[in-house]
Amino acid sequence: MSKVHKKAETSVKPAYNSQHKIAYAIIFLFAFVLYGQSLSYDYALDDTIVITSNEFTKDGVQGIGDILSYDTFTGFFGKQKLLVAGGRYRPLSLITFAIEVELFGLNPGISHFINILLYALTGILMYRLLLWLISGFAVRKWYLSIPFIATMLFMAHPVHTEVVTNIKGRDEIMTLLGSLLALWFTLQYLQSKKYKYLIFSFLAFFFGLMSKENTITFLAVIPLTVYFFTLHKLKDNLISLTPLLLASVLFLIIRQKILGDFSAPVAKELMNNPFLDATSGEKFATIFYTLGLYLKLLIFPHPLTYDYYPKEIPIIGWGDIRAWGSLLIYLAAGIIALIQFRKKTILSYSILFFIATLSVVSNLVFPVGTFMNERFIYISSIAYVLIIAWLLHRYLPTLFKSSEKWQSYTSGILAIVLILFTLKTWARNPAWENDFALFTTDVQTSVNSAKGNAAAAAKYRELAEKESSLPAEKAEAYQKAIYHWTKALELHPSYFDVALDLGITHFRYDKNIEMTFKYYKQAFLINADNSKVYTFFKAVFNEFQNPARKLEFLQDLNHIKPNKYYVLYEIGVSYGKELNNLDMAITYLEQAISVNPRGTEAYKDLGAAWGFKGNPNESIKYSLKALELNPSDAQTCVNLGINYQQLGDTEKAKQYFNQAAKLDPKYKSIQ
Secondary structure: OOEOOOOOOOOOOOOOOHHHHHHHHHHHHHHHHHHHHHHHOOOOOOHHHHHHOOHHHHOHHHHHHHHHHOOOOHHHHOOOOOOOOOOOOOHHHHHHHHHHHHHHOOOHHHHHHHHHHHHHHHHHHHHHHHHHHOOOOOOOOHHHOHHHHHHHHHHHOHHHHHHHHOHHHHHHHHHHHHHHHHHHHHHHHHHHOOOHHHHHHHHHHHHHHHHOHHHHHHHHHHHHHHHHHOOOOHHHHHHHHHHHHHHHHHHHHHHHHHHOOOOOOOOOOOOOOOOOOOOHHHHHHHHHHHHHHHHHHHHOOOOOOOOOOOOOOOOOOOOOHHHHHHHHHHHHHHHHHHHOOOOOEHHHHHHHHHHHHHHOOOOOOOOOOOOOOHHHHOOOHHHHHHHHHHHHHHOHHHHOOOHHHHHHHHHHHHHHHHHHHHHHHHHHHHHHOOHHHHHHHHOOOOOOOHHHHHHHHHHHHHHHOOOOOOHHHHHHHHHHHHHHHHHHHHHOOOOHHHHHHHHHHHHHHHOOHHHHHHHHHHHHHHOOOOHHHHHHHHHHHOOOOOHHHHHHHHHHHHHHOOOOHHHHHHHHHHHHHHOOOHHHHHHHHHHHHHHOOOOHHHHHHHHHHHHHOOOHHHHHHHHHHHHHHOOOOHHHHHHHHHHHHHOOOHHHHHHHHHHHHHHOHHHHHHO
């Protein structure tokens, strides 16, 4: 009974009888029972990247051409930005989002409904495939069959909440749906020898690949399935594989044309390359540790989180038993699969299915940009539920003398597990209601994630800055934002954006300028050339009324990292506008220009400084350069007009006053 077949027989397409209709209805409705509450949810997490802030998607059907022509992230960033090795080309789910936007606008309820619908259809297709494939475990009660048990466990498994409840997870659903359809049409061809099914399998497989690259693992899964569950000849198996290979080649050609080589460099930033500072040994030990965590989540799906970023998953070495334990489990499973390969057991098939489908997201084949993610085992979980269903049929009957007792206990076990899974799924779903719920919920689980703490902090600050928030609520929200950003920076001391955000949050909360300067200085030390530093400086300097302390801070930065244009420029501005020391202002502004000969602001202020010193000729020299760099600056035109007026050149003065009035109507009065 451990074999897939009792006897040598080719697979036979299952009859569409009343029992199956009931099963299909249960599976379909169960999907909405599990996830119906998400119909009222908003967008969350990566929905921003693929929908709400993606210019291609928001263009509706007009954006489909761009979606097909660029990396998945391009519509969000505005340029090709390969954040992870090899980039990401997954246009099909974005096309569905674009169509939804065209028809319904930005309507998350519609998107959630479509996700649940596709998930329900996936469950029905999975059940129908298993009915077709597994014939060696006949039972009187259809709801205790391996196909139905496996499908219901798959549908209910809480680890799927991210895939279904997060709208962006549609790429995973469509990938599996396309892969299973390709398997279905392959079996149709093998049974009927009608070539139209090869065309259908090609289209289905290409559909899956355009949703997500993971589909390519079914180049191994589909022939394995044919080998394990049918008696078709090797020649027929290879013929049925041909359209899948052609679809893969076509997809890879398109992908390479759009993104370039798979080996494109990954950003040297910890949040996009979690193994950045790890040795080779530590990398692989940590990978096997995460592979063990996947098994744990399948067996005991608690706690769940979207966030497995550094340093929630610790970098470990081979001296850690967790790495060895996971490696030994996988080695043992692999050996069992090979030993039972020729016997064609469900256990062997399931192990190989699990390893094949998990391989591309394991970080063993290529880096995926994070340690792990619950959505990465969406497809692989089929193997797990199949093993559980098989164990209930293979070993549980040996404990009972009568089949009636086995049926009672199996029914009880299945009911208990499904109830527990359903309750866990219901409990997990609300975390995906919106970004605030997700980030503030999961930071309590992923307490050591720098990214998770930063995300929660950003949401707390948003809450604090809402006009409708009461003073006590504002204070509490600011305190939580500061706490989580401080935690993020402790975990990842070179987290540039967090240092900036922490600085400005201290200022907005209680005008704590010393803490503000402390974290601005840390951001400056991390990346002094990033323009964000100076944008944040100005945001605070516009409100800060202590020019001596401001100048002291800027001089400190200049001492730490000299010859930075914006620092020299701000020092010059402080001396000139706030301390009325024009000589020092000119000195630093000239230094700023020597560092950046195209520094428009420095030229403009130099012109103004020389003008205040009563030297119109020098003022004109620098003002003309400023206007050359920025011809639309009306104030510079006014400055030039004043200088020429002082020199007695009324014609040129009038010329620049007129130019200023054309650029900005508020200067019409000086024409």
